[in-house]
Amino acid sequence: AIRGPVLGLEASCDETAAALLAPDGTILAEAVRSQLAEHTPFGGVVPEIAARAHLAHLPALAAQVMREAGVSPADLGGVAATAGPGLIGGLIVGASFGKGMAIAHNLPFLAVNHLEGHALTARLPGLVEDGVAFPYLLLLLSGGHCQCVAVEGLGQYRRLGSTLDDAVGEAFDKSAKLMGLPWPGGPALEKLAASGDPKRFPLPRPMLGRPGCDFSFSGLKTAVAQSIPKLENEQDRADLAAAFQRVVAAVLADRARNALAMLPGATAMVVAGGVAANQGVRAALRAEAEAAGLPLIAPPIRLCTDNAVMIAWAGIERLRAGWTDPLDHAPRPRWPL
Ligand code: KG4
Ligand code: ZN
Numbered sequence: 001a002i003r004g005p006v007l008g009l010e011a012s013c014d015e016t017a018a019a020l021l022a023p024d025g026t027i028l029a030e031a032v033r034s035q036l037a038e039h040t041p042f043g044g045v046v047p048e049i050a051a052r053a054h055l056a057h058l059p060a061l062a063a064q065v066m067r068e069a070g071v072s073p074a075d076l077g078g079v080a081a082t083a084g085p086g087l088i089g090g091l092i093v094g095a096s097f098g099k100g101m102a103i104a105h106n107l108p109f110l111a112v113n114h115l116e117g118h119a120l121t122a123r124l125p126g127l128v129e130d131g132v133a134f135p136y137l138l139l140l141l142s143g144g145h146c147q148c149v150a151v152e153g154l155g156q157y158r159r160l161g162s163t164l165d166d167a168v169g170e171a172f173d174k175s176a177k178l179m180g181l182p183w184p185g186g187p188a189l190e191k192l193a194a195s196g197d198p199k200r201f202p203l204p205r206p207m208l209g210r211p212g213c214d215f216s217f218s219g220l221k222t223a224v225a226q227s228i229p230k231l232e233n234e235q236d237r238a239d240l241a242a243a244f245q246r247v248v249a250a251v252l253a254d255r256a257r258n259a260l261a262m263l264p265g266a267t268a269m270v271v272a273g274g275v276a277a278n279q280g281v282r283a284a285l286r287a288e289a290e291a292a293g294l295p296l297i298a299p300p301i302r303l304c305t306d307n308a309v310m311i312a313w314a315g316i317e318r319l320r321a322g323w324t325d326p327l328d329h330a331p332r333p334r335w336p337l
Contacts, residue, residue: 002319004077005069007062007101008312011054011094012086012114013144014038014045017308018061020069023077025125025316029065030309032302033057036184043183044173051089058097073105078324080315083111084332086144091331099327110315111325115140115337117310118272119151122297124313132297133267137259139285141252142273142305143169143184148213148259149337151270154317157337160259161213168248169275171217175224175244179237189241190278196235196242201227203247213259220247249284256288270297276304 002023010017019030035053039045066072081098084091095111102109118140122132134156138149146163166174169186176185181192203223206216224244231237260266269289275281276298289296303309318324 002077002316004075005071006078006080006312006315006319007066007076007098008308008310008315009058009062009079009081009094009098010114010117010306010308010311011058011090012082012084013090013306014050015306016054016057016061017306018058018065019308019312020065020071021309021312021316023316025313027309028069028071030307031061031064032307033061040183043177045087047087047089050087051093054090054093058093062097062101073101076101076105076107078108078110078315078319080110080112080311080318082114082117082311083329084113084335086114086333088331088333091333095329095331103327108319108324109327109329110318110323111329111331112311112314112318113335113337114311115145115149116157117314119149119157119337120154120314120317121272121299121303121310122268122270123317124299124303124309127299127303128297132270135263135266136268136270137256137263137266139252139256139259139269139271139276140273141168141271141275141281143167143173145273146215148255150263154321159337160262161215161255163215163217165216165218166221168215168217168252169273171221171248172275174221178221178225178228179241184274186274186278190245190280192238193241193245193280196238196240198239198242198246200239201243203227203243205247205251208251208254211258213255213262215251215255217248220244245278245280249278249280252281253284253288256285257292260288260292260294266294268295268297272299272304274305277301
């Protein structure tokens with residue numbers, strides 16, 4: 001049995017996060033600090049700046065969640081830290097901090113794969129009645145990852161397809177930048193698309209109708225770039241944004257349909273990652289799931305984007321299975337599921 005709350009730590013990209021979960025998965029406290037302000041002047045995440053900001057803020061966030069929950073380090077049942085994949089500087093900060101706590105207070109340490117955190121979020125108690133049962137299809141749609149994953153059991157993940165070039169969030173960000181929108185472009189592009197006519201600009205629909213569930217977005221980005229000189233006013237820009245978003249939603253739905261066919265017995269379609277916040281994308285995926293007689297499970301946005309609740313929860317699932325990691329576990333910038 002897990003002897004106390006589990007502390008989760010996340011520092012693999014540009015959010016610093018800590019969370020405290022009871023052994024049954026109840027969220028006792030959670031905190032996220034975005035580094036948007038640090039990276040915005042550079043139009044993207046700068047690894048060295050990210051690592052230093054994690055170092056500056058992670059200890060205070062961890063102390064904050066423990067204070068809020070009234071839990072002292074000695075009462076913890078374990079410490080789970082993201083150990084990959086991601087930017088190595090931040091991974092070292094998070095994993096080392098977690099190991100330090102584990103050594104100081106004699107706690108089990110868990111080196112969690114960030115993607116496993118996203119994959120298991122849908123099983124958090126309270127999110128879906130009785131939790132989502134294995135196997136299910138996970139669509140991981142973020143700025144760094146774009147994959148269809150068969151989640152068949154704890155530690156049993158099978159990648160069904162992934163992107164051949166850009167991740168879908170990257171496609172949003174690059175296209176938004178071409179349209180003159182601020183970084184990160186996804187949310188700004190969605191807002192602009194709301195007042196646009198998606199039919200005005202014909203754009204290619206990469207991979208649509210092809211077998212399998214791989215993705216490709218670089219051709220779409222090129223087509224957006226070629227349309228930019230035709231833009232004369234705000235309405236034109238909105239029309240292009242709407243066209244882009246509709247194509248992406250259609251492509252994702254097409255890929256998701258094939259992925260579901262590759263996982264007979266799936267109990268649900270689950271989405272995670274920042275792009276899962278997009279309402280057009282959600283609607284297209286929901287229609288696809290429902291056509292297959294399955295629910296679409298989209299965690300609340302704060303649990304779709306990077307957070308430490310998912311890391312603590314993956315740690316709890318692993319602790320329940322009796323798994324822990326050695327203190328000499330090395331963080332891995334590349335770590336496929
Ligand atoms: O999961 P996430 O917060 O971080 C990682 O990449 O791990 O995802 C961020 C990505 C960015 O590319 C951002 O532009 C995109 O998710 N995104 C969106 C929306 N909100 C965030 N893309 C489309 N529509 C949105 N509403
Ligand atoms: Zn992520």
